[in-house]
Amino acid sequence: MIKIAIFGVGLIGGSIALCYKGKPGYTVVGHSPNPKSVEKLLKRNVVDMATTSMQEAVEGADYIFLCVPVGMLEDYLLQLSKLPLKPGCVITDVGSTKASVTECASKLALEGVYFIGGHPMAGSERHGVEAASSHLFENAFYVLTPALGTPQEVVDRLTDLLKITKAQIVQVEAKEHDDIVGAISHLPHIIAVALVNQVRGYNESNPLYQNLAAGGFRDITRIASSEPTIWRDILLNNRDVLLRLLRDWNVEIDRFVDLLNNNDGDGIADQFRIAGEFRGQLPERRKGMITSLYDIYVDIPDHPGIIGQITTLLGNQRINLSNIQIIESREDVPGVLRLSFRNQEDADRAAELLKINYTVRI
Ligand SMILES: NC(=O)c1ccc[n+]([C@@H]2O[C@H](COP(=O)([O-])OP(=O)(O)OC[C@H]3O[C@@H](n4cnc5c(N)ncnc54)[C@H](O)[C@@H]3O)[C@@H](O)[C@H]2O)c1
Ligand SMILES: O=C(O)C(=O)C[C@]1(C(=O)O)C=C[C@@H](O)C=C1
Numbered sequence: 001m002i003k004i005a006i007f008g009v010g011l012i013g014g015s016i017a018l019c020y021k022g023k024p025g026y027t028v029v030g031h032s033p034n035p036k037s038v039e040k041l042l043k044r045n046v047v048d049m050a051t052t053s054m055q056e057a058v059e060g061a062d063y064i065f066l067c068v069p070v071g072m073l074e075d076y077l078l079q080l081s082k083l084p085l086k087p088g089c090v091i092t093d094v095g096s097t098k099a100s101v102t103e104c105a106s107k108l109a110l111e112g113v114y115f116i117g118g119h120p121m122a123g124s125e126r127h128g129v130e131a132a133s134s135h136l137f138e139n140a141f142y143v144l145t146p147a148l149g150t151p152q153e154v155v156d157r158l159t160d161l162l163k164i165t166k167a168q169i170v171q172v173e174a175k176e177h178d179d180i181v182g183a184i185s186h187l188p189h190i191i192a193v194a195l196v197n198q199v200r201g202y203n204e205s206n207p208l209y210q211n212l213a214a215g216g217f218r219d220i221t222r223i224a225s226s227e228p229t230i231w232r233d234i235l236l237n238n239r240d241v242l243l244r245l246l247r248d249w250n251v252e253i254d255r256f257v258d259l260l261n262n263n264d265g266d267g268i269a270d271q272f273r274i275a276g277e278f279r280g281q282l283p284e285r286r287k288g289m290i291t292s293l294y295d296i297y298v299d300i301p302d303h304p305g306i307i308g309q310i311t312t313l314l315g316n317q318r319i320n321l322s323n324i325q326i327i328e329s330r331e332d333v334p335g336v337l338r339l340s341f342r343n344q345e346d347a348d349r350a351a352e353l354l355k356i357n358y359t360v361r362i
Pocket of ligand 2: 223
């Protein structure tokens with residue numbers, strides 16, 4: 001039996017737990033310092049066993065996942081280094097930054113056990129075990145940052161274990177990880193929050209701002225609803241990288257100031273063209289469950305029962321939906337449904353079927 005211990009069973013820790021819970025040959029133990037959380041984990045059936053005792057959680061564990069906020073990772077590593085761990089045990093984490101935790105583990109010089117930093121590139125603005133899903137990591141990249149000198153056999157062992165999450169495992173050097181993820185994840189979170197707060201300020205004197213905010217604003221600001229303390233820790237931990245990225249961001253913004261001052265329409269269009277080309281090359285299909293794989297969009301009139309009609313139509317044809325989301329729905333305004341499918345064939349069949357009565361966009 002392979003024992004997996006998870007510290008911090010929230011969105012990510014809970015999703016890791018659900019990937020292994022109930023699989024033959026695995027037993028999953030969750031840890032929380034809070035007895036009420038331990039009760040909740042057992043009640044929700046996310047883990048096989050839960051405890052407030054660190055020692056009990058790690059006893060005999062083959063793998064230990066640290067899924068607590070970034071600001072707690074080093075403290076947890078230190079505490080683990082003082083506990084009797086099973087020889088050969090692999091400790092990993094899921095923190096959104098990798099340089100500091102990897103360096104901390106190297107300094108601790110763990111004996112007979114190994115640390116390999118990890119970061120699944122999937123998540124959501126939600127938090128807590130209630131938001132966990134065994135599908136979260138499907139098709140997502142999962143970064144490992146093994147320190148130089150980590151035996152290949154140990155890296156292979158963790159890689160094999162993580163394949164069960166259906167993520168694509170890649171290795172990146174820890175500092176390079178923080179540079180890249182700073183730009184593609186941390187900076188966007190800052191921008192989303194700053195933009196929402198800018199508009200919130202205008203809205204104080206005119207509530208029409210909030211009412212008129214539509215798809216564009218919602219698309220770019222979803223992540224502004226992310227958990228504040230999780231993101232406080234991430235941004236502070238990657239501070240130096242982010243300060244550099246924010247200087248570069250100011251350059252990009254100043255470029256638009258100049259283009260507008262100069263009435264430079266061609267320059268503005270060029271910026272959109274360059275951005276669109278790059279964005280078009282993003283690996284669209286490599287996403288976690290929350291932004292799904294094969295989506296179609298259906299315009300729907302706002303009347304009761306409409307969603308039921310659509311799901312019944314699909315169900316009658318045995319077309320499996322993997323997710324359904326109302327993107328826009330207000331009184332008297334037609335809404336948009338995003339229907340997500342696990343494969344292209346289902347998405348195509350659904351589009352054909354729904355086109356008869358609805359406007360469908362692919
Ligand atoms: N949210 C994402 O999209 C995402 C994606 C990839 C990685 N991560 C990383 O995963 C880790 C967990 O984030 P999450 O999104 O699952 O957050 P979460 O809030 O859903 O889960 C955090 C867990 O840690 C516990 N916790 C919080 N403070 C604690 C403390 N002081 N001591 C002990 N336990 C504590 C919470 O009870 C909870 O179980 C973070 O390191 C984050 O950087 C997050
Ligand atoms: O999709 C989201 O909501 C996320 O915030 C996921 C996201 C990201 O920025 O892409 C956030 C933090 C991570 O560490 C990894 C992924």
